[in-house]
Amino acid sequence: MSHPSLVLGIETSCDETAASVVRDGTEILASVVSSQTHSQHGGVVPEVASRAHLEQLLPVIDETLREAKCRPQNLDAIAATTGPGLVGALLVGASAGKALSLAWDLPFVAVNHLHGHIYAAFLEEPDVAMPLVALLVSGGHTMLVEMRDHGDYKLLGQTRDDAAGEAFDKVARLLGLGYPGGPEIDRLATEGNPEAVRFPRPMLADGYDFSFSGLKTAVANHLKKHPNTSTQDVAASFQAAAVDVLVTKAVRAAQNTSTGSLVLAGGVAANSELRRRFAEAADDIGIAHFLPSRSMCTDNAAMIAAAGWQQLRIQGASPLNTAVDPSWGFAA
Numbered sequence: 001m002s003h004p005s006l007v008l009g010i011e012t013s014c015d016e017t018a019a020s021v022v023r024d025g026t027e028i029l030a031s032v033v034s035s036q037t038h039s040q041h042g043g044v045v046p047e048v049a050s051r052a053h054l055e056q057l058l059p060v061i062d063e064t065l066r067e068a069k070c071r072p073q074n075l076d077a078i079a080a081t082t083g084p085g086l087v088g089a090l091l092v093g094a095s096a097g098k099a100l101s102l103a104w105d106l107p108f109v110a111v112n113h114l115h116g117h118i119y120a121a122f123l124e125e126p127d128v129a130m131p132l133v134a135l136l137v138s139g140g141h142t143m144l145v146e147m148r149d150h151g152d153y154k155l156l157g158q159t160r161d162d163a164a165g166e167a168f169d170k171v172a173r174l175l176g177l178g179y180p181g182g183p184e185i186d187r188l189a190t191e192g193n194p195e196a197v198r199f200p201r202p203m204l205a206d207g208y209d210f211s212f213s214g215l216k217t218a219v220a221n222h223l224k225k226h227p228n229t230s231t232q233d234v235a236a237s238f239q240a241a242a243v244d245v246l247v248t249k250a251v252r253a254a255q256n257t258s259t260g261s262l263v264l265a266g267g268v269a270a271n272s273e274l275r276r277r278f279a280e281a282a283d284d285i286g287i288a289h290f291l292p293s294r295s296m297c298t299d300n301a302a303m304i305a306a307a308g309w310q311q312l313r314i315q316g317a318s319p320l321n322t323a324v325d326p327s328w329g330f331a332a
């Protein structure tokens, strides 16, 4: 059999319904992301998300194939996220992927969403040097991962409570901003003073694990005591504290492992201050770094197709009875 080339990726783990066609794990022919609006609820409501995926997924796949100028018979495989994520949301994408793989007689690949986030880097820079250290920061996860080769990951550390994105979203809520809060805080922080309030830097000196719930509580306490602090100053000061911790630990991991490059991944990797500080810190220690473009940091299906293409080469197809796993961790 010739090497698989064109992979249809499907992503429905949270509130983005996405499909993409990617050639050889790197060339995006089409990537369609339909974002649901959960802002009126201040967060994602699982049942609402599953229903919206059901309504949107087939139109999104149709649009993707049309944009890619690709017919089902041109595809070589289908890759769908099967975890981690919301169980009902995952089921919609995984079931559609399996059904289409049966109908179109194509191999099915069950992809880990977290692997997908790291593959966002390979989509734009296929030659990222390995071993690499990835700082994966999203709404559900905050992790430092050493990737020694394709399919060979080691979890170095992770959050003990809230994820970084969750902290941005919760602080945004305290400030009366909409959901998701990360982009709003990012924007407001540019108008604020990051030194206006000295928020704590939790676990800064210890290892590779993170903790963000204390930082969020510190913001809540500050707002109770000083309700008149400007929203911009609180946003900038909170962001400075969160970014300080994330960058310090990523640098520590890079220096203590024989890493060739530092990679930023996940929705929070779209944050301007994190991108700036991460790049600056990598330059300071003389390690190559890679920041995927913003649209590839937040959930999309191109990253799932790219991860699925590599997985197919290394491990082959997944059985059609592969179950979704809402709490699938990093290791295979």
Ligand code: KG4
Residues within 6 Å of the ligand: 014, 137, 138, 139, 140, 141, 164, 165, 166, 168, 169, 180, 181, 182, 183, 186, 266, 267, 268, 269, 270, 271, 272, 297, 298, 299
């Ligand atoms: O990776 P992602 O799209 O979904 C998950 O897998 O969780 O990440 C979503 C998270 C949300 O918490 C959102 O607030 C955060 O990424 N985010 C940001 C920015 N853009 C998205 N956080 C800080 N600054 C941003 N510019």
Ligand code: ZN
Residues within 6 Å of the ligand: 113, 117, 138, 139, 266, 267, 298, 299
């Ligand atoms: Zn994600």
